[in-house]
Amino acid sequence: MGSKHRLLPHLAQAFADLAPGRGRALDAFSGSGVVSYLLKHQGFAVRSNDYLGFPGVVAAAGVVNDDVRLTDEDVERICSPALDDRDFCRRTFDGVFFTPDDLAFLDSAWSHVATMSGHARSVAVAALCLAAARRQPRGVFTISGDLSRYDDGRRDLRLSLREHFVERVADYHRAVFTGPVPCSVSTGEVGEVEPGAWDLVYLDPPYAPVSDDNDYTKRFHFLEGLSRYWEGDEIMWETRTRKLPKRVTKFSSRRTIEAAFGELFEQFRAVPLVLSYSSHALPDRATLEGLLREVKGEVEVRTVPHTYSYGTHRTAVRRRVDELLLLAP
Ligand SMILES: C[S@@+](CC[C@H](N)C(=O)[O-])C[C@H]1O[C@@H](n2cnc3c(N)ncnc32)[C@H](O)[C@@H]1O
Incomplete structure (x- = not known):
């Protein structure tokens, strides 16, 4: 699911920088659950949320489940x-x-x-x-x-x-493994998640690819x-x-995706945010940064060079994209 495993060391650093005291972390678009799993390893009380049901089962098995x-x-x-x-x-x-x-x-x-x-x-x-x-x-x-x-x-x-x-x-x-604090799962639209209950929120939303859909x-x-x-x-x-x-x-349509991001940032205005973004997607980087700055003021951008493979090994197409982490304290 656009799994973030290669980014994990960079994400770990960003989470530690923004929430050094740990506390409650929301993985708002949890997908494969790999980032929730990282947050649990870092000692956060993680909530994994996704609007699909199977990411909830995967996170229940691998993150909420201690033993x-x-x-x-x-x-x-x-x-x-x-x-x-x-x-x-x-x-x-x-x-x-x-x-x-x-x-x-x-x-x-x-x-x-x-x-x-x-x-x-x-x-x-x-x-x-x-x-x-x-x-x-x-x-x-x-x-x-x-x-x-x-x-x-x-x-x-x-x-x-x-x-x-x-x-x-x-x-x-x-x-x-047994984490230091209990973790939990929710299945629903991101807009339904309570906005203020977190010490850190990680956002990896569905960007609209330039071609195809999300x-x-x-x-x-x-x-x-x-x-x-x-x-x-x-x-x-x-x-x-x-x-x-x-x-x-x-988030499904190019016409409304910018508004969706605006609302998302507004929803978590009071909480330190880490946002993943890869180039070649909509909204474009400048628009996204602008939207985030408007709501949060200070934004730090960290660039992680990243190579994606599409297709099977034999026919794989490799494409270099910059993976960005936007940090807003
Ligand atoms: C880019 S993927 C997340 C990948 C995840 N970080 C990982 O490492 O596997 C985006 C996820 O957001 C979920 N999603 C899409 N729209 C959503 C919405 N409106 N509310 C909640 N989840 C949504 C999708 O089901 C998908 O699992």
């Missing part, structure tokens, strides 16, 4: 034959992203996960989501059908979802549905990849 790990029996049970005859994945995604065996595994795994609760359930669901993301070329669910042209021999593309699941659970088990539901609809077994979801049956409807917000 719950699945037992070997749990993992065996989830990988064993189904508890019921559910077949939603097989029926709905036949020939779309995964093999029939992989889809059958998702159905049967969920028949067990549905009987679980608490952080054990979050770890299981987060590991299923991570398994599906790693098994899918490029990790996004906009491409389907014959995916062989994306096959660059990577091990991730050869493992079955069941094998991935077992490994991804182990990944979570290595990552889980619709996260389009890219990650499969993970979103999988995180709740599509319960309550309305599938767009006319779409080949069985999408979920877009979530339209002020």
Whole structure:
């Protein structure tokens, strides 16, 4: 999800500079949860917020969860034959992203996960989501059908979802640790988050790329549905990849994105802010800096050179963009 892992050392420094006494930190657009995880490591009481549901499950498993790990029996049970005859994945995604065996595994795994609760359930669901993301070329669910042209021999593309699941659970088990203070999760529009309850707010909002759009539901609809077994979801049956409807917000359109940023900065006017920004996006750097200065006065800009890879290893296009951190105390 435009994961920020390469930026983490720079973010860590920015967070320490702006909130040396630690306290409560909001990761307002948490996505993969990697920045929330960093903040937890730094000793903050983190709130991870995202308007999609699956980032909430991922953050519950890896950030809020201090010490719950699945037992070997749990993992065996989830990988064993189904508890019921559910077949939603097989029926709905036949020939779309995964093999029939992989889809059958998702159905049967969920028949067990549905009987679980608490952080054990979050770890299981987060590991299923991570398994599906790693098994899918490029990790996004906009491409389907014959995916062989994306096959660059990577091990991730050869493992079955069941094998991935077992490994991804182990990944979570290595990552889980007890923080000094409790962390929490919320799922909702950023505008609904209480504005004043924080000592630090990190903003990594959806910038509008110069071409394409910034619709996260389009890219990650499969993970979103999988995180709740599509319960309550309305599938767009006319779409080949069985999408979920877009979530339209002020960040979705070039016409309204500037206003969205203005409101966002206003919302957190009283709190030290760190904002990630990469060049080649809208609003442009000068506009964004101007908007932030208008509300916060003082703004420091730190530049982090960054190389993005698009596509698989064989066909990867590398593009140098400057990743900026805007700090407003
Ligand atoms: C650039 S990504 C964040 C990436 C994250 N920092 C990471 O390292 O993985 C932006 C995130 O904002 C979420 N999002 C988009 N619009 C939102 C809104 N209006 N309110 C809350 N979250 C939103 C998306 O679901 C996506 O996860």
